Amino acid sequence: MDKLLIRGGRRLHGEVIISGAKNAALPELCAALLTAEPVNLHNVPRLKDVGTMRTLLEHMGVVTQTFGERGGMGFHAADPIRPEAPYELVKTMRASVLALGPLLARFGHAKVSLPGGCAIGSRPVDQHIKGLTAMGAEIVVEHGYMVARLPAGRTRLKGARIATDMVTVTGTENFLMAACLAQGETLLENAAQEPEIPDLAEMLIKMGAKIEGHGSSRIRIQGVEKLHGCTHQVVADRIEAGTFLCAVAAAGGDVLVRHARIDHLEAVVEKLRDAGVTVTVEGDGIRVRSGGASGLKAQNFRTTEYPGFPTDMQAQFMALNAVAQGASMVTETIFENRFMHVDELVRLGANIQIDGKVALVEGVPQLSGAMVMATDLRASASLVIAGLVAQGETLVDRIYHLDRGYDQMEEKLRALGADIERVR
Numbered sequence: 001m002d003k004l005l006i007r008g009g010r011r012l013h014g015e016v017i018i019s020g021a022k023n024a025a026l027p028e029l030c031a032a033l034l035t036a037e038p039v040n041l042h043n044v045p046r047l048k049d050v051g052t053m054r055t056l057l058e059h060m061g062v063v064t065q066t067f068g069e070r071g072g073m074g075f076h077a078a079d080p081i082r083p084e085a086p087y088e089l090v091k092t093m094r095a096s097v098l099a100l101g102p103l104l105a106r107f108g109h110a111k112v113s114l115p116g117g118c119a120i121g122s123r124p125v126d127q128h129i130k131g132l133t134a135m136g137a138e139i140v141v142e143h144g145y146m147v148a149r150l151p152a153g154r155t156r157l158k159g160a161r162i163a164t165d166m167v168t169v170t171g172t173e174n175f176l177m178a179a180c181l182a183q184g185e186t187l188l189e190n191a192a193q194e195p196e197i198p199d200l201a202e203m204l205i206k207m208g209a210k211i212e213g214h215g216s217s218r219i220r221i222q223g224v225e226k227l228h229g230c231t232h233q234v235v236a237d238r239i240e241a242g243t244f245l246c247a248v249a250a251a252g253g254d255v256l257v258r259h260a261r262i263d264h265l266e267a268v269v270e271k272l273r274d275a276g277v278t279v280t281v282e283g284d285g286i287r288v289r290s291g292g293a294s295g296l297k298a299q300n301f302r303t304t305e306y307p308g309f310p311t312d313m314q315a316q317f318m319a320l321n322a323v324a325q326g327a328s329m330v331t332e333t334i335f336e337n338r339f340m341h342v343d344e345l346v347r348l349g350a351n352i353q354i355d356g357k358v359a360l361v362e363g364v365p366q367l368s369g370a371m372v373m374a375t376d377l378r379a380s381a382s383l384v385i386a387g388l389v390a391q392g393e394t395l396v397d398r399i400y401h402l403d404r405g406y407d408q409m410e411e412k413l414r415a416l417g418a419d420i421e422r423v424r
């Protein structure tokens with residue numbers, strides 16, 4: 001099993017190019033199921049999750065190809081398509097649930113495995129089922145699968161008003177895709193506003209969908225009978241960008257994070273600036289300058305839905321707080337069990353205590369390298385950041401979690417001057 005070996009203490013300098021967003025690419029791959037015409041995506045990140053989604057689509061009968069050097073991927077979901085997502089593929093990636101809406105909307109039936117538990121919390125799909133049921137689907141859970149179909153005599157979903165109990169990102173995406181082919185108007189209230197959603201909506205509009213209000217909490221969709229093919233560029237990954245901002249802030253240095261969009265990272269950038277990091281917009285990205293964590297002031301923050309502080313940046317910013325000056329309070333409000341990185345940071349010498357949804361972090365002047373284990377995607381990134389500042393060698397095990405969602409992270413860090421290598 002691959003591990004990352006990091007020798008801490010190097011500052012980071014130079015430029016890094018941010019890849020396309022995992023959380024935009026995954027729904028956008030599923031959107032290709034909505035049409036029998038070819039769909040071409042650019043800037044698709046090279047990630048394990050993208051590979052898994054591609055395999056899932058191929059399992060259904062979608063013809064896929066890669067092209068060019070800048071993440072070009074083509075998808076052709078011409079009939080016949082088998083509208084099924086088996087457990088073996090779904091179990092490693094929750095985003096497979098995003099196949100449900102498009103399959104149901106285009107074929108009138110679908111069978112998608114329930115995603116199962118996950119290291120960061122239980123992650124139910126009740127809202128997905130509730131919303132699609134409101135659009136006229138009949139969904140039963142049988143043998144671990146969501147089996148969905150339209151009632152006899154119906155060939156299309158029907159528009160509906162859907163107000164979810166909480167803001168759900170993939171839920172909003174599933175309803176958005178399904179509503180494009182439904183009969184009549186769908187109104188999504190309490191919709192998620194994460195930048196990946198307007199990016200998906202822009203792609204759907206290129207396919208002929210009629211959508212208004214994307215990027216706000218109220219999205220209105222007029223269903224159309226058919227969608228056509230399109231070419232679309234996946235938006236830059238704000239979480240990958242935020243991870244590099246935190247890495248430079250902690251390790252110290254001066255890096256231009258290219259393709260990063262500051263308007264997608266306002267909550268994180270505000271905290272970095274309050275901590276004492278210099279963050280400016282430059283050219284096609286964000287420049288970050290830091291004298292290293294010891295000169296920074298730890299920050300309290302609380303994760304919330306976009307545009308609030310993203311839960312997907314909580315672990316990485318906590319690594320920074322662990323070596324900054326002073327005490328801080330980190331509150332996780334989105335997922336019930338997203339502090340798995342804390343024990344591992346403590347193994348590196350961090351002083352952190354958990355009290356329910358809150359982690360109390362007391363900054364320490366120095367971490368010391370150790371063997372640590374990654375437990376989920378962002379926990380892995382947090383341990384890498386901690387390894388960059390720790391004294392001596394840090395060996396991060398189970399980095400298959402990191403490979404799910406970061407495109408060549410160690411190569412990118414090495415190009416910035418980090419001493420990091422992949423070992424068996």
Ligand SMILES: CC(=O)N[C@H]1[C@@H](OP(=O)(O)OP(=O)(O)OC[C@H]2O[C@@H](n3ccc(=O)[nH]c3=O)[C@H](O)[C@@H]2O)O[C@H](CO)[C@@H](O)[C@@H]1O
Nearest residue numbers: 023095123124125126127128166167168169170171334335
């Ligand atoms: C592939 C993808 O885009 N993943 C992102 C997406 O996950 P995902 O879309 O799975 O997360 P949600 O926004 O749906 O989850 C938000 C909260 O709602 C709860 N919930 C959600 C749906 C449901 O049917 N029932 C329910 O109870 C969840 O357990 C969680 O507590 O948004 C999360 C929150 O920004 C991010 O951390 C993930 O990186």
Ligand SMILES: C=C(OP(=O)(O)O)C(=O)O
Nearest residue numbers: 023094095312377378405
């Ligand atoms: C939790 C995440 O992803 P997923 O929803 O794919 O598990 C993440 O990207 O941090």
